[in-house]
Amino acid sequence: MRPEGRFKEKCGIAGYPVQEMSGLIFAYLGPAPVPYLPRWEPLEWENAVRDIAITVLPCNWLQCQENSLDPVYVEWLHAYYGMWLQSQRQELLSRALAEQHHMDIGFDVFEHGIIKRRVLKGYTQEDDDWKYGHPILFLNILLVGNQMNSTLQFRVPMDDTHTYHISYYAWQSAPGSEMPRRQERVPYRYVPLKDDQGGYVTNVLFNQDYMAWMTQGEIADRTLEKLGESDKGIILFRKMLQEQMAIAEDGGDPMNVFRSEEAARNVRIGIEQVKFGDKKLFARYFPGEAGYSTDAELVDEVLATWDKVLTEV
Numbered sequence: 452m453r454p455e456g457r458f459k460e461k462c463g464i465a466g467y468p469v470q471e472m473s474g475l476i477f478a479y480l481g482p483a484p485v486p487y488l489p490r491w492e493p494l495e496w497e498n499a500v501r502d503i504a505i506t507v508l509p510c511n512w513l514q515c516q517e518n519s520l521d522p523v524y525v526e527w528l529h530a531y532y533g534m535w536l537q538s539q540r541q542e543l544l545s546r547a548l549a550e551q552h553h554m555d556i557g558f559d560v561f562e563h564g565i566i567k568r569r570v571l572k573g574y575t576q577e578d579d580d581w582k583y584g585h586p587i588l589f590l591n592i593l594l595v596g597n598q599m600n601s602t603l604q605f606r607v608p609m610d611d612t613h614t615y616h617i618s619y620y621a622w623q624s625a626p627g628s629e630m631p632r633r634q635e636r637v638p639y640r641y642v643p644l645k646d647d648q649g650g651y652v653t654n655v656l657f658n659q660d661y662m663a664w665m666t667q668g669e670i671a672d673r674t675l676e677k678l679g680e681s682d683k684g685i686i687l688f689r690k691m692l693q694e695q696m697a698i699a700e701d702g703g704d705p706m707n708v709f710r711s712e713e714a715a716r717n718v719r720i721g722i723e724q725v726k727f728g729d730k731k732l733f734a735r736y737f738p739g740e741a742g743y744s745t746d747a748e749l750v751d752e753v754l755a756t757w758d759k760v761l762t763e764v
């Protein structure tokens with residue numbers, strides 16, 4: 452109304468500092484000073500090809516993250532339910548799925564979060580699932596994988612009942628080999644949660660997870676819980692949440708706030724090594740969730756660099 456008025460100079464859309472890293476843009480929404488962005492190991496891989504899959508989930512972020520502290524669910528959701536789906540489709544039942552029985556689970560707090568460990572039937576504590584385990588990076592990240600391929604899952608709260616879920620895939624070329632060709636840009640895609648008939652997409656691994664998280668309701672009703680022996684990881688994570696919130700309330704820095712560039716650079720977590728002789732059959736691109744990477748060919752070229760290493764063993 453009054454173009455000469457000064458009021459407009461006092462208003463503005465809030466902006467946040469952002470930083471691009473390996474195909475993702477991170478925004479910092481906290482108080483100044485801005486901490487350093489943690490450069491988790493796979494984000495720093497140099498000879499690697501990447502892919503990003505995005506999903507908006509109609510549920511609270513915490514039930515997604517808590518799932519990562521429950522190793523035994525894999526047996527029920529991916530193995531038994533997966534086999535039931537296969538039987539419905541009259542497919543051959545996968546032996547690998549049938550053999551996923553947990554003999555032991557364990558959790559260790561480390562400086563960046565919690566390592567979850569499992570011993571599946573037929574394996575021992577000398578195997579990678581226990582020896583290296585899978586780290587949950589506090590607060591909202593899961594890292595699964597090994598030096599050949601890894602996935603970081605970021606569970607970003609949009610509001611109380613929506614989660615912006617980013618699966619960040621990275622495939623690294625074999626030690627001593629060069630990338631066949633550089634990736635021009637990191638592709639991304641949006642992952643469908645429902646099929647044409649309106650049912651949940653359940654024939655791909657991560658979509659089974661999404662279905663399980665969403666169907667707990669917008670915010671899972673914890674009053675209905677009966678936490679048992681296999682839920683000790685969830686109990687530990689909730690304790691960690693309370694502790695870290697108390698640190699933040701006291702004005703301190705909670706876990707994974709980095710105040711030096713050096714500490715934030717290439718944060719090494721100790722991920723699984725490639726089990727030589729074991730991974731050859733899997734060294735080809737397959738989508739972890741609905742859809743397909745537009746750079747699948749490039750992924751296969753990178754994975755082919757491992758063939759030589761694997762066949763030499």
Ligand SMILES: [Fe+2]
Pocket residue numbers: 525529656657660
């Ligand atoms: Fe899962």
